[in-house]
Amino acid sequence: MMQNATWFKSYPENVKTTIEIDQRTMVDVFYEAIKENPNHIALVQGNQNVTYVGFEKKVHQLANALRQKGLNKGDRVALMMANSIEYVVSYYAVLINGAIIVQNNPMYTEHELYFQINDAQATMLIIDGTLAEQFPTIKGDTTIKHVFLSGCNSNQSNSLSEIFKSGNTKFERVALNEKEDIAVLQYTGGTTGVSKGVMLSHSNIYANVVQTHSFLGVHAKPYSERLLNVLPLFHVYGMTVSMNYMIYLKSTMYIVSKFKSDETLTLLNQHQITMFPGTPTIYVAVNHDEHIQQYDISSIHTCISGSAPLPVEVKNHFEQLTGAKVVDAYGLSEASPVTHSNPINGIRKPGSMGLPIPNTQCKIVSIAESKETLAINEPGELVIKGPQIMKGYWNMQDETENALKDGWLYTGDIVYMDEDGYFFIVGRKKDVIIASGFNIYPREIEEVVFNHPSVKEVVAIGVPHSYRGETVKIFVVPKDDEQLDENEIIEFCKGKLAKYKLPTIVEVRDELPKTAVGKLLRRTLVEEELKKLQMNQLGS
Numbered sequence: 001m002m003q004n005a006t007w008f009k010s011y012p013e014n015v016k017t018t019i020e021i022d023q024r025t026m027v028d029v030f031y032e033a034i035k036e037n038p039n040h041i042a043l044v045q046g047n048q049n050v051t052y053v054g055f056e057k058k059v060h061q062l063a064n065a066l067r068q069k070g071l072n073k074g075d076r077v078a079l080m081m082a083n084s085i086e087y088v089v090s091y092y093a094v095l096i097n098g099a100i101i102v103q104n105n106p107m108y109t110e111h112e113l114y115f116q117i118n119d120a121q122a123t124m125l126i127i128d129g130t131l132a133e134q135f136p137t138i139k140g141d142t143t144i145k146h147v148f149l150s151g152c153n154s155n156q157s158n159s160l161s162e163i164f165k166s167g168n169t170k171f172e173r174v175a176l177n178e179k180e181d182i183a184v185l186q187y188t189g190g191t192t193g194v195s196k197g198v199m200l201s202h203s204n205i206y207a208n209v210v211q212t213h214s215f216l217g218v219h220a221k222p223y224s225e226r227l228l229n230v231l232p233l234f235h236v237y238g239m240t241v242s243m244n245y246m247i248y249l250k251s252t253m254y255i256v257s258k259f260k261s262d263e264t265l266t267l268l269n270q271h272q273i274t275m276f277p278g279t280p281t282i283y284v285a286v287n288h289d290e291h292i293q294q295y296d297i298s299s300i301h302t303c304i305s306g307s308a309p310l311p312v313e314v315k316n317h318f319e320q321l322t323g324a325k326v327v328d329a330y331g332l333s334e335a336s337p338v339t340h341s342n343p344i345n346g347i348r349k350p351g352s353m354g355l356p357i358p359n360t361q362c363k364i365v366s367i368a369e370s371k372e373t374l375a376i377n378e379p380g381e382l383v384i385k386g387p388q389i390m391k392g393y394w395n396m397q398d399e400t401e402n403a404l405k406d407g408w409l410y411t412g413d414i415v416y417m418d419e420d421g422y423f424f425i426v427g428r429k430k431d432v433i434i435a436s437g438f439n440i441y442p443r444e445i446e447e448v449v450f451n452h453p454s455v456k457e458v459v460a461i462g463v464p465h466s467y468r469g470e471t472v473k474i475f476v477v478p479k480d481d482e483q484l485d486e487n488e489i490i491e492f493c494k495g496k497l498a499k500y501k502l503p504t505i506v507e508v509r510d511e512l513p514k515t516a517v518g519k520l521l522r523r524t525l526v527e528e529e530l531k532k533l534q535m536n537q538l539g540s
Helices: 006-010 026-036 052-068 085-096 110-120 160-166 202-216 236-248 261-270 280-287 312-322 397-403 442-450 486-493 522-539
Strands: 041-045 048-051 076-080 100-103 124-128 146-150 182-187 197-201 226-229 252-255 302-305 325-331 338-341 361-365 380-385 408-417 423-428 433-435 438-440 455-465 469-478 505-508
Touching: 026 052, 026 085, 026 202, 026 236, 041 052, 041 085, 048 052, 052 085, 052 146, 052 160, 076 085, 076 110, 085 100, 085 146, 085 160, 085 236, 085 252, 100 110, 110 197, 146 160, 182 202, 182 236, 197 202, 202 236, 202 302, 202 338, 226 236, 226 261, 236 252, 261 280, 280 302, 280 312, 280 455, 302 312, 312 325, 361 408, 397 408, 423 442, 433 455, 433 469, 438 442, 442 455, 442 469, 442 486, 455 522, 486 505
Parallel strands: 041 252, 076 100, 076 124, 100 182, 124 146, 226 252, 302 325, 469 505
Antiparallel strands: 041 048, 182 197, 325 338, 361 380, 380 408, 408 423, 433 438, 455 469
């Protein structure tokens, strides 16, 4: 562990810089919650309530059904479902078998799904019944041998609804080696090329829940929290800060299959939700709901924002509406995912991704020479070490060796650390715009543009330029009923950015491409621009 790290001085008094993390797994936590709180409501979706003992019953029924089909320890089971009680049940049914979960986005195309299944060599798939018909060749074109259907009241033997009617509720869990055994293959989505399967061990996942609680759970009380989950559970962020954290707290999770601001506000009000993890786009939507004043959402005490930087204006507005604390956090799939956060009960610096959470070591190294540690306020690549860091990439030794060096994870993110130990993200190493020899980081442009009173969302990218090499283009979405034009935005940036950083092209759109967790897809916009350039060149 780092002794006297710069950020330790900024830790709140009641938060330990280093904690003991016992050798347990989320399977241990699952059974402990059932034993200690059997009749407490664990999961709520719509009119369906499941107690912890009822949760155990369903998990055992499905775990037995998987075992009867030949599931063994270490086998891979693909999950492809929207948020649901059955998703949580499926997740734990796979874990108690000692098998490995392969999480899949239910919006995937056949190409994307088949690639991940075949890469993971998954032999079983649990999929929403409404989605299954879209993949008629899945047994012939992939390694899948058995398909189970969720979310449908079918009398087919492979439907979860049928399994839950008569399945065996007794189950003998499989012994686990928490550090060596893989719990989840979390595919990265391929933002840096081919999609990679991040190998997260049982120890990685459990440790990150404990780390998150030690730093952000200052107001959380076991047995009594009411957490509203609107995050995709197949995403590592929703998996850790919603699903697994709720079970760690032995409390109740209210599940929403897909985020809608009106439904979310109704649930926040009706159930007096206490914890509401989200993303910047979710908080933006709540802030701008025209009926917001009709709801009492003051019961919320903790909001963790992840997946993308949280604009200061969004945070301030949400806190004014709720009285809750919203903290901007940072993480990545390779770290289970949380590594940094602003403290709930300490200084929350605007624009900062916060401090390294307990038991997390960090360095900022030169992009050119990765072993050179940089000084305070000097931007470079963030590298991290800790108990939450992945074992490596599935069947990709070269990629693993590039990312993990002597136990340190090279994140590819460009950050700097201030004198108080707070980290600020500047951009991705591959997102850097180089114009006339100058490095320009998209984040600094986006922060300026976002302060325009009529801008709702913004993304900056570099586009090819005959003289400068690259120039800055920004995409903006106006707030409802607002109008924007190119010259207005460029004029707004003057005096706030150096001349070489000023956007030269502005495109106004109704919406921007996003991932399932609301992260803006900068790469998609870059690819669109490159295609336009190629078409123009062909046309000329």
